[in-house]
Amino acid sequence: MVHSVYSNKDSFLRELVSNASDALDKLRLEAFRNKDLDVDTSDLHIDIEVDTGARTLTIRDNGIGMTRDEVVGLIGTLAKSGTAELRQQLREAKNEAASEELIGQFGIGFYSSFMVADKVELLTRKAGESDATRWESSGEGTYTIESVDDAPQGTAVTLHLKPEDAEDELHDYTSEWKIKGLVKQYSDFIAWPIRMEVERRTPPAEEGGEEVVTIETETINSMKALWARPKEEVSDEEYKEFYKHIAHAWDDPLEVIAMKAEGTFEYQALLFIPSHAPFDLFNRDASVGVQLYVKRVFIMGDCDQLMPEYLRFVKGVVDAQDLSLNVSREILQQDRQINAIRRRLTKKVLSTIKDLQSERPEDYRTFWTQFGRVVKEGLLSDFDNQDALLRISSFASTHSDEDATTLAEYVERMKDGQEQIFYATGETRQQLLKSPHLEAFKAKGYEVLLLTDPVDEVWVGNVTEFDGKPLQSVAKGEVDLDSGEEQSEAEREEQEKEFTDLLAWLKETLSEHVKEVRLSSRLTESPACLITDAFGMTPALARIYQASGQAVPVGKRTLELNPSHPLVTGLRQAHQDRADDPTVAETAELLYGTALLAEGGALEDPARFAELLADRLARTV
Incomplete structure (x- = not known):
């Protein structure tokens, strides 16, 4: 038995x-x-x-x-x-x-x-x-x-x-x-x-x-239950030593969280936010969770049921007066006490991070640098605390080259009449700043969040708004940037007529790659860019799912053209003058390929693109 x-x-x-x-x-x-x-x-x-x-x-x-x-x-x-x-x-x-x-x-x-x-x-x-x-x-x-x-x-x-x-x-x-x-x-x-x-x-x-x-x-036992002592009676040095003991860490904690709950069920908790991320933070086999005691008796070393996975870096002790344990005291039963403790601990940790953000900005920046990526995982799973998570999150943006911004700060700086929070996702800040998707936003003074963590591609699909302001990708759907300098309705209609034939021909010629071709209001320098439908899946997100072994269909996207770019106007003229010339169709392929490369995408047929480009360059030498 x-x-x-x-x-x-x-x-x-x-x-x-x-x-x-x-x-x-x-x-x-x-x-x-x-x-x-x-x-x-x-x-x-x-x-x-x-x-x-x-x-x-x-x-x-x-x-x-x-x-x-x-x-x-x-x-x-x-x-x-x-x-x-x-x-x-x-x-x-x-x-x-x-x-x-x-x-x-x-x-x-x-x-x-x-x-x-x-x-x-x-x-x-x-x-x-x-x-x-x-x-x-x-x-x-x-x-x-x-x-x-x-x-x-x-x-x-x-x-x-x-x-x-x-x-x-x-x-x-x-x-x-x-x-x-x-x-x-x-x-x-x-x-x-x-x-x-x-x-x-x-x-x-x-x-x-x-x-x-x-x-x-x-x-042979210390009898020193620091969590049972008032915080003012415990020295910083005692907390540091205790943290290093239970976390097997070398760094000092960034913050100490002591709490006591009384009422229907009682427990005490002493939690620590580390100052450095452990090397195995993103390792699936890493031990996560806090230590669980019942009446000061050790029960579990990594009780992941008391802390959500996105707070797996939090270390510490929870000491409950009474919990439903199995006969070996090794496995917790899922019951309302456990769920209630988990909810309270989560809210306390998030509120502590919020206090760091407002009261100790330097410590908050240290925290976010070390743990921001993992905290944002909570935006995918913890809908009850989604607003709190959004408020403690920071993001790079076009507003500053050095300092990250909170969503609340972004909203305060929004232009008059701006209704959306604009963002761009990609691998690096440098890549995003050079992206054709951002050209009109930068030209017209709109701030754009620059999201470069892999998890960003996922959570933006789960979060629809912040403080009543919808989140809008600069690379999805259609945008209408009102700067007071837009063309008149008549001018737009005239331009659409001029490019009608070219747009229809490109849609047919590139039908294997794109679902639609239209004129763009977001391009000022580049000839073309690729746009995902407002509720479609981006290629980057599809690659993330595919890397995890999930087969996901990637729909065709829309090719947007800059009607004032010399390449686009030249292609329009070439199509009018010699539509049957094979080089005109080749130019269309090159246009699509450069749009794909400009956003950091992968060519579907690199050899074909290289062959066309080399042939075109040879004619110019």
Whole structure:
């Protein structure tokens, strides 16, 4: 049964220490409730005792203890019922309340001992009572139980470890370093001292002398739960050291977030925003999430259910008073408590980033440089916090060569009459600034966001507006830039008539590549550009999907012409004078290819384009 419940046999020590900690908590509470209870609570603690020769390991506490009936009820019944009945009870525990009657019972965690022991002894005496109980079992479905007269208050669990040849070096539970390591990993922040006798070796005072070996009692857990202390009582240095310990990091945290929730369910959290992105930030196999504790007992090292994936860089600890855990405390059940904690933690982290943005701009710039790309992933998945994410995001733009801008700042600078937030997506800022799509926007003084992260190609399709202002790609749909210098309606109609034949011929000639050919209002210098439909998929986005193994259809796009460019006017004249000349059709192909290259696209037939270009250049030499 225990091997089907637990995935790591090291868990047994965590479970036994947790049981001991619970017993100490219960005794302290009972002493407050019952003033007549004759118990000494001045030195509540947990002892771990190792007998290397006998290969025994004992976990002892001076807590509340158990009566004979409680021993039978909590662990004896489980021993009698066996694996089949336990599994049946777990299957029948459909609702949370029923599950909690099984989950977290002393007996469940207690039986993890049989992963490492072939016999377990338990000696316990209830606080305030004189009779004690001894229980023994080899884990084969039976046990013996008897009353004893003389035993200390509390509970001692002694494990007769399996033969040495059945354990490898990493699972030598008589080793001092192994016990210390497990306590450090799982139970370091237990509120009660965990003590253990350790050897101290003193080198000989003089050459030829003998080494002195002494036995000392050492507290092997820190008991320093920083998250349980008021923030003003914790030094910056303590926070830095704690962050480096739990995050295995070398940098100092950029920000510390301490929070405490009370009410229907209680928890405390101590979170850190790093100052440098880890090397595996975009590695699928990287460990993500914060550490989860329940009543200061370590449960999970990377609890990704408490933090959304786009905040996977956040490190820290969440310590809950009560959560629905499975019988091994290793996997969280999906319930409203977990979801509520996740929502609150997410909002707190986002509001903290917002505070950095307004109060500490330099730290915010550091944060955004390190983690902006991953934060923007939230715009794809976290619709509840989409507005908050948009407000803490920064983007490069044509407004400044150095400083990024927020959307709120962009909106403040919008021209009179401008209704849309314009943006361009591409691989680099330099490429975008040279893009033909931006020519009219730059010429007429419209600011354009320059989005160069791969995730930008995706999230702009999910976000429709900000503060009531629609987001509009400069490379999608038709644009109408009102600068007061546009042609009159009559002039436009006249120009359309002049180019009607050319547009129709180009549409037919380039029918394999384009769906439509029209005159452009966004070009001032380049001869042509390619435009995606307002709700169409850009080639860059299609490449992202294809790289991830998703086959997506890429529709044909619209070719827009600059009617004042010499190449376009010359092509119009050549078509009128010698429409059947093959070189005119070749010029149309070259025009399309240059438009594709100008936006950073890939030629569909590079060899064909190179051949046409070389032939054309040869005629000019």
